[in-house]
Every structure is written in structure tokens, then in C-alpha cells.
Amino acid sequence: MEEKFSSLYLHIPFCLKKCNYCAFYSIPYDTEKVELFVSSIIKEMELTQIIPHHINTIYIGGGTPSSLSVNYLEKIFENLFKFYKMDKNLEFTVEINPGAIKKEQIELFKSYGVNRISIGAQSFLDKELKFLNRIHNSKDIKATVNNLLSLGIENISIDLLYGIPKQTLENFRFSLQKVTLLEIKHISLYELSLDKKTPLARKIKEGQLVLPSERTVEKMYLYASEFLDKKGFHKYEISNFAKQDYECKHNIVYWQRKPYLGLGPSAHSFIGGIRFSNYEELFSYAKNLRSNKLAWINREKIEGFEKLKEIIILGLRMKDGIKISNPCLIEFLKDFMSLNLVNITDDNTVSLTDKGMLLSNEIFARVLLHIENCLVCKEELVDHLWNEK
Numbered sequence: 374m375e376e377k378f379s380s381l382y383l384h385i386p387f388c389l390k391k392c393n394y395c396a397f398y399s400i401p402y403d404t405e406k407v408e409l410f411v412s413s414i415i416k417e418m419e420l421t422q423i424i425p426h427h428i429n430t431i432y433i434g435g436g437t438p439s440s441l442s443v444n445y446l447e448k449i450f451e452n453l454f455k456f457y458k459m460d461k462n463l464e465f466t467v468e469i470n471p472g473a474i475k476k477e478q479i480e481l482f483k484s485y486g487v488n489r490i491s492i493g494a495q496s497f498l499d500k501e502l503k504f505l506n507r508i509h510n511s512k513d514i515k516a517t518v519n520n521l522l523s524l525g526i527e528n529i530s531i532d533l534l535y536g537i538p539k540q541t542l543e544n545f546r547f548s549l550q551k552v553t554l555l556e557i558k559h560i561s562l563y564e565l566s567l568d569k570k571t572p573l574a575r576k577i578k579e580g581q582l583v584l585p586s587e588r589t590v591e592k593m594y595l596y597a598s599e600f601l602d603k604k605g606f607h608k609y610e611i612s613n614f615a616k617q618d619y620e621c622k623h624n625i626v627y628w629q630r631k632p633y634l635g636l637g638p639s640a641h642s643f644i645g646g647i648r649f650s651n652y653e654e655l656f657s658y659a660k661n662l663r664s665n666k667l668a669w670i671n672r673e674k675i676e677g678f679e680k681l682k683e684i685i686i687l688g689l690r691m692k693d694g695i696k697i698s699n700p701c702l703i704e705f706l707k708d709f710m711s712l713n714l715v716n717i718t719d720d721n722t723v724s725l726t727d728k729g730m731l732l733s734n735e736i737f738a739r740v741l742l743h744i745e746n747c748l749v750c751k752e753e754l755v756d757h758l759w760n761e762k
């Protein structure tokens with residue numbers, strides 16, 4: 374593999390309690406499993422250190438990374454710095470959950486150069502947090518932010534959810550107001566999307582719960598976009614808002630299709646135009662590493678139409694959009710422009726408006742269908758332009 378990767382994602386799969394909407398790979402904390410996980414991920418670092426790299430961003434997510442004790446976290450950090458070459462201006466993010474973070478952990482993060490913390494707050498209404506089976510309450514969120522600030526971490530991001538069953542526009546506005554009162558730099562706003570295996574999805578299927586109407590969810594998103602902009606958080610991607618210069622560099626790597634390595638069960642990597650995914654289940658993941666083999670279960674070379682699809686979908690998620698030099702596709706997109714769904718600049722940079730971001734999946738589907746069915750676009754875009762990028 375010749376291509377250098379510059380970003381690293383590390384998945385810690387333990388959680389103290391399972392949230393009822395969550396489909397990420399996470400398992401209950403168990404000392405034996407934690408031991409197995411830590412020794413396996415160190416092995417994975419040892420095996421992957423030979424892939425050319427120079428690391429600019431690290432993101433430790435999960436699961437709940439802060440469910441591990443200082444000793445285990447330190448072992449992981451120590452080995453990260455032992456095996457990989459790090460840039461001196463590293464963006465180093467750790468995800469934490471309010472109610473599951475201790476002062477010693479934050480101090481450890483600081484001593485290893487963690488300079489960005491992402492907090493899974495989800496809501497500022499205790500009844501919504503309880504409904505989602507979260508372990509924290511709204512007071513914990515504020516206390517966590519204050520702790521981080523007092524220990525010198527100022528680049529703080531907060532995740533919020535919208536479209537929760539029984540959530541009204543007023544409830545959502547309340548959480549938005551509260552989040553902007555905190556001294557933070559970044560907000561990720563995710564619409565609740567339910568995998569059918571989750572307990573919440575089952576309840577909705579059985580008719581015991583209903584999701585807010587599509588119209589309400591639309592109003593929530595449009596309200597948030599305007600409100601956050603007024604509060605100085607500019608939208609730079611469909612779900613992400615930041616104060617100036619506080620955009621998440623690590624996530625931008627994903628949307629720009631730059632190479633990254635994923636470590637840990639269920640982690641994904643993208644190197645040399647190939648997407649790899651690790652075994653999801655801890656024991657299968659560990660078994661491979663124990664026999665000195667990488668834990669990749671799937672690998673797929675992304676080329677031709679698949680590559681084009683990724684460039685369009687990931688690129689248009691970003692507020693800056695993408696440059697399109699194909700006149701036929703630009704002509705097709707002008708219809709969306711007349712509906713105030715896309716902007717097209719004089720140099721043919723195409724981006725989605727707020728309304729377009731709301732309908733992004735529909736727009737992506739139509740654009741891709743057009744390319745597939747249009748001989749001019751297909752030949753020019755798939756066979757020449759995009760493959761050369």
C-alpha cells in the first residue's frame with residue numbers, strides 16, 4: 374500500500390449501559406474483555422505501523438472511550454505514540470459521555486496532547502435523556518463542560534439529537550438554547566435514524582411510539598440552521614456547525630475521501646482507494662490479531678461509478694460543495710437551483726442550500742440516476758474525469 378494515511382480512528386467498544394436507539398458496536402464493560410481488547414488493539418498498532426503514514430488527526434470514539442480506566446487508556450495512548458509518527462500540530466479528539474468521565478481521565482488526555490473533546494449530550498431535557506436510556510442528566514453536561522474548561526481544554530464539541538419520539542419543536546428549541554449558552558466551539562446535530570434491530574425501532578414498528586412528523590423534523594433542522602448561525606456557529610457540513618476555525622479536521626478527511634486507518638472492532642479504513650472493515654465482534658477481531666493477521670473482514674476497491682457516487686455524496690455534504698465541469702450535469706442541476714435546493718457559482722461550484730441539505734438524499738438519488746442514464750455524463754464523468762482525480 375503506497376498511499377500515506379494521515380488520520381487515525383480508534384474504536385473503544387465498551388459502554389456502561391446501552392442506549393435504546395444505538396446500533397454502534399458496543400458491549401457491556403467487562404474486565405476480561407477489556408484486557409483482550411487492549412492487548413489486541415496494541416497488536417493491531419504494531420502490525421499497521423508499517424503502512425506509510427504521517428498522522429495529523431486522531432479520533433478516539435466508541436462505544437464510550439471514557440468507560441476505560443486511566444491505566445487502560447494510558448496503555449493505548451502510550452502505544453499510539455510508540456508506533457505512529459505524529460505531526461506536531463495534531464488534532465486529537467476523544468469522545469466522552471457526561472456522567473462517565475473523571476478528572477484523572479481528563480488530566481491523562483491533556484498529558485497526551487488531546488486537544489478536542491466531543492461530548493455525547495444528545496438533549497438538555499431530562500425526560501428525553503431518560504427516554505433514550507442515557508446515563509446522564511442535563512446538569513452533568515454543564516458540569517462536564519466546566520470541568521474540561523477548568524482543566525484547559527477549550528475545543529469542545531457537543532452532539533445533539535433531533536427527531537426523537539414525542540419531541541416537539543419547543544423541546545428541541547430548549548436544547549438548542551441551552552447548548553449555545555455553554556462555552557463550546559462545535560455542535561453536531563444528528564437526526565435520530567433508527568436501525569431496525571434497536572429497541573426503539575421495534576417499539577415504533579409495533580405502534581407503541583411515533584416519531585415526530587416529517588414536517589416537524591424539517592422545521593427543527595431549518596430552525597437550528599438559522600439559530601446556530603445567529604449564535605456564531607456556521608454550518609460547514611449537513612450535520613456540523615462550528616465557530617470560525619473550529620471545524621473538525623478529522624471528519625473533513627472522511628468527506629474529502631482522504632486516507633485514514635481505523636483500529637478496533639468494527640472500525641473502517643480507507644487507504645489506496647480501498648475501503649476495509651474490521652471484524653465487528655470482539656472475539657473474531659482478537660482471534661485474527663492473535664495469529665498476527667489484520668482483522669479485516671471486507672475490502673472493496675472503490676472505482677468507476679462507485680467512486681463518482683462517493684465524490685458527489687460526500688462532497689455535497691460539505692457547505693463548500695464540489696466543482697463540476699460537466700456542462701450536461703450543470704444543466705440538470707439548474708432545475709434544483711430554481712427550486713432553491715442548490716447553489717451554482719460562476720465557476721460551476723455546486724453546493725446545497727439549507728433546504729437542499731434537508732432533502733439531500735433525494736437530490737443525491739436523482740443526480741446519480743441522471744448520470745447513470747445519460748450517456749454523455751456517464752462517459753465523461755465516470756470514465757474520464759473522476760477516475761483521474
Ligand code: SF4
Pocket residue numbers: 387388390391392395396397399435436437470493
Ligand atoms: S453511549 Fe453511545 S455508543 Fe454507547 S450505547 Fe449509547 S449511543 Fe451507543
